[in-house]
């Protein structure tokens with residue numbers, strides 16, 4: 001399999017899961033501005049959506065969308081126990097976290113990536129995100145991971161998105177549980193490996 005990624009983007013989540021699951025994956029870096037890959041390919045022909053991540057399967061087919069790629073990867077390595085059993089309520093709970101992360105957190109950052117914006121608009125985007133972080137903070141009280149004691153694919157995605165708060169200088173001081181969670185996540189050996197592989201800081 002081959003993962004098309006951009007350093008520090010949401011494609012970091014599948015890289016973390018590939019490391020945690022011990023999957024053998026090739027990587028091809030995508031320049032999102034030019035839509036070309038490090039291997040010299042036209043990315044739009046690989047993923048017509050024009051965004052990372054994209055996972056090329058052994059069959060040559062392309063799978064896109066972070067939650068789907070994470071679920072697929074976890075199912076390739078059931079012994080790593082990165083997802084609860086298919087059909088169980090816990091599995092749907094993980095999907096609930098994946099959807100929350102994708103729609104409420106990940107896409108909440110979109111306005112902040114789109115270049116210079118009026119201060120008022122930035123404040124609105126940040127305060128909406130902060131409301132979500134406060135919810136997350138309450139959920140993480142007394143438990144190390146989103147699902148409780150066990151790390152799942154949802155943590156890889158949530159951690160990846162939370163790491164963008166540093167880049168955008170979003171104040172998380174009111175969310176002590178979230179800060180602890182980010183520290184705990186960044187201490188996982190496979191998370192460190194993924195961050196190092198993308199040339200990202202590993203400090204919590």
Ligand SMILES: N[C@@H](CCC(=O)N[C@@H](CS)C(=O)NCC(=O)O)C(=O)O
Nearest residue numbers: 009010032050051052053065066067
């Ligand atoms: N719904 C997509 C969103 C992916 C996404 O937003 N990727 C960003 C990087 S974090 C990207 O490549 N943006 C470039 C673009 O949209 O042109 C998913 O879940 O995979």
